[in-house]
Amino acid sequence: MSADRTPRTLLLLLVAILAAGPFAPQWTLFLLTVALAKGLVVLGLMMLLRCGLVSFGQALYYCVGAYAAGMLGRLYEVSGVLTLMLAGMAASAAVAFVLGFLLARYRSIFFGLLSLALSMILYGLLVKTETLGSSDGFNVLPSTLFGWRPADAWVRYAVLSVAAVAAFVAALAVHRYLGTPLGRLAPAIKDNEIRVEYMGASARTAIHVKYVIAAALAGLGGALAATTVGHIDPEMAYWTTSGEFIFITILAGTGSVIAPFLGALIFGIIQTVAFDLSPNTWQMVLGASLLLVIVFLPEGLWSLFKRRKIA
Amino acid sequence: MEQLVAVLIDGIIYAAWLFVAAVGLTLIYGVMKIVNVTHGSFYALGAYAAASITGWALGQGMPEWLSYAVLLGAALLVTLVVAPAIERGILRHMYVKDEVVILLITYALFLILEDAIKLVWGVSPLFIAEPYGLLGSFDVLDLTYPYYNLILVAVAIASGLGLFWMLGHTRTGKLLVAVIHDTEVSRAMGINVERMYLFTFTFGSLLAAIGGAFTAPTVSVVPGLGIEVIVLSFAVVVIGGLGSLPGAALGAVIVGLVRSATIHYLPQVELFVIYLVMAMVLAFRPRGLFSIAEARKI
Numbered sequence: 349m350s351a352d353r354t355p356r357t358l359l360l361l362l363v364a365i366l367a368a369g370p371f372a373p374q375w376t377l378f379l380l381t382v383a384l385a386k387g388l389v390v391l392g393l394m395m396l397l398r399c400g401l402v403s404f405g406q407a408l409y410y411c412v413g414a415y416a417a418g419m420l421g422r423l424y425e426v427s428g429v430l431t432l433m434l435a436g437m438a439a440s441a442a443v444a445f446v447l448g449f450l451l452a453r454y455r456s457i458f459f460g461l462l463s464l465a466l467s468m469i470l471y472g473l474l475v476k477t478e479t480l481g482s483s484d485g486f487n488v489l490p491s492t493l494f495g496w497r498p499a500d501a502w503v504r505y506a507v508l509s510v511a512a513v514a515a516f517v518a519a520l521a522v523h524r525y526l527g528t529p530l531g532r533l534a535p536a537i538k539d540n541e542i543r544v545e546y547m548g549a550s551a552r553t554a555i556h557v558k559y560v561i562a563a564a565l566a567g568l569g570g571a572l573a574a575t576t577v578g579h580i581d582p583e584m585a586y587w588t589t590s591g592e593f594i595f596i597t598i599l600a601g602t603g604s605v606i607a608p609f610l611g612a613l614i615f616g617i618i619q620t621v622a623f624d625l626s627p628n629t630w631q632m633v634l635g636a637s638l639l640l641v642i643v644f645l646p647e648g649l650w651s652l653f654k655r656r657k658i659a
Numbered sequence: 660m661e662q663l664v665a666v667l668i669d670g671i672i673y674a675a676w677l678f679v680a681a682v683g684l685t686l687i688y689g690v691m692k693i694v695n696v697t698h699g700s701f702y703a704l705g706a707y708a709a710a711s712i713t714g715w716a717l718g719q720g721m722p723e724w725l726s727y728a729v730l731l732g733a734a735l736l737v738t739l740v741v742a743p744a745i746e747r748g749i750l751r752h753m754y755v756k757d758e759v760v761i762l763l764i765t766y767a768l769f770l771i772l773e774d775a776i777k778l779v780w781g782v783s784p785l786f787i788a789e790p791y792g793l794l795g796s797f798d799v800l801d802l803t804y805p806y807y808n809l810i811l812v813a814v815a816i817a818s819g820l821g822l823f824w825m826l827g828h829t830r831t832g833k834l835l836v837a838v839i840h841d842t843e844v845s846r847a848m849g850i851n852v853e854r855m856y857l858f859t860f861t862f863g864s865l866l867a868a869i870g871g872a873f874t875a876p877t878v879s880v881v882p883g884l885g886i887e888v889i890v891l892s893f894a895v896v897v898i899g900g901l902g903s904l905p906g907a908a909l910g911a912v913i914v915g916l917v918r919s920a921t922i923h924y925l926p927q928v929e930l931f932v933i934y935l936v937m938a939m940v941l942a943f944r945p946r947g948l949f950s951i952a953e954a955r956k957i
Contacts, residue, residue, distance in 0.1 A: 450942055453945075454941075454945060456758060456759060457758055457759065457901075458945050458946070461694075461893065461897050461937075461941065462941045462942070464890070464893065465894070465937040465938040465941060466934075466938055468890055468931075468933075468934035469931050469934045471930070471931075471934075472928070472930035472931025472932070472934055472935075473931050475930055476926075476928065476930065476931065587889075587890050588886065591766055594763065595766075598763055628774060628777045628782065629774045629777075630774070631771070631773050631774045632770065632771045632775065634770050635766075635767040635768065635769070635770030635771035635774075636767070638763065638766070638767035638770070639749070639767045639768070639771075642760060642763060642764055642767070
């Protein structure tokens with residue numbers, strides 16, 4: 349068995365982003381930060397997909413994270429970015445802990461449909477909540493780092509750095525988790541759940557734990573997205589947002605914790621380029637790429653890297 | 660009293676619309692075990708085809724009463740072109756894949772069709788109000804309803820009874836029931852399952868397109884029309900039980916009445932209540948109200 353190269357690669361990527369950031373044009377910083385935020389959500393979806401579960405409602409936790417961060421600013425004028433991120437994670441994890449008791453009993457299409465229903469409930473609630481701006485949402489306070497606000501030209505870079513460090517820590521933690529017995533249970537649950545139970549492990553508990561972790565990651569991603577974009581609205585919980593996350597998960601594949609971030613970045617690039625070239629057919633380009641990946645790379649884009657290593 | 664009558668009438672009209680929009684989804688799931696996201700695209704395709712063809716025909720001096728037949732014909736035309744192409748060209752090569760992966764494939768197709776619609780019909784809204792206004796309206800107590808709504812109800816009843824009759828009393832229907840119960844045994848008995856799939860996908864999509872076509876006169880036909888229909892019809896068929904025909908009818912009636920009651924009495928919860936019902940049903944009867952128990956596979 350070869351040495352585990354993932355932590356080193358992650359560290360190299362982090363250093364590369366931090367070093368190249370000051371020289372990169374502003375729009376690429378924005379693109380990269382959004383990709384990191386979405387990558388965090390996808391990282392959680394990847395953990396669930398390894399058990400064979402597809403959540404069509406992960407936007408629920410993305411939205412909870414974003415609104416938790418936004419409301420802290422709106423109600424209590426909290427602007428510290430670390431507090432906001434932790435709040436987003438905690439809020440999503442708490443919701444997922446409760447809902448997990450219900451959802452951990454569901455598999456395949458029913459898991460997907462129930463999570464879809466739950467995210468649509470939040471959407472319906474937010475659209476009708478006038479104090480939170482109904483369907484328009486509201487603007488998020490500009491955030492600070494330990495009470496310090498960088499000069500305007502450096503804001504994007506500062507947010508990117510925070511996002512990159514957060515993504516680095518999250519990816520490393522998930523990577524470690526995947527190596528633990530509980531983490532290694534995932535493919536076994538996907539293959540044959542009853543045998544997992546004969547082994548003495550509880551599939552339901554394992555799924556519940558993964559579900560909460562995935563939600564915490566989505567909440568973190570949501571809080572980051574709120575800080576980056578500066579505006580949040582109920583669309584964040586709509587089913588098309590969940591669809592986008594699943595799209596990226598399939599595009600990326602479940603081969604490595606780096607894959608979700610790579611997938612999110614590629615998704616962002618396809619979206620930006622396709623939207624620039626022809627605003628009316630960018631969804632067509634996305635749909636076609638998803639089809640091609642499902643047909644020709646069933647293990648996602650990450651399998652391209654794996655094959656090269658073996659060769 | 661008057662409000663209660665209004666709730667009932669609105670609920671029935673809304674339920675009729677939901678049933679037509681959703682029943683094809685449950686048929687396709689029952690036979691093919693596909694949760695079909697492109698269903699929303701066919702709804703939108705039906706609406707666009709109906710609006711443009713009917714608008715054109717009326718411009719050519721066609722008598723207005725013929726427009727109802729043209730709405731139906733437009734839905735039929737667009738489905739017969741697009742649905743077999745999708746089933747033969749793409750879906751039939753994917754049936755070996757996992758249920759969830761096939762769902763994602765239909766999601767990809769939905770994204771593609773969404774933009775294909777924009778390419779064909781452009782992004783500006785289409786209107787055809789003639790079929791809606793033609794029939795006039797009737798009064799119940801002090802409330803006025805256009806007669807057109809009754810057409811919607813008639814379409815729903817006709818498609819529900821028609822489907823019921825087809826499944827129970829025609830050769831194709833009986834073959835379909837066999838495929839629903841056991842695909843492999845049906846295949847062994849010499850049923851051409853591939854042809855049944857093609858028929859089911861086309862027919863299920865046609866029902867969605869009819870739903871869209873008959874809704875077109877009541878709304879402005881704009882891009883994104885099918886997006887909400889997808890989750891709404893998911894909700895309806897999940898409540899009734901995926902693959903169950905009476906289930907879809909019951910689901911439509913429940914969602915229709917619940918929504919119209921909340922619109923009248925508690926408009927703040929209008930949207931969310933549908934999904935709440937869906938989540939509650941899934942929580943207590945995961946396979947829907949009309950469902951058959953399924954053994955766990957070892």
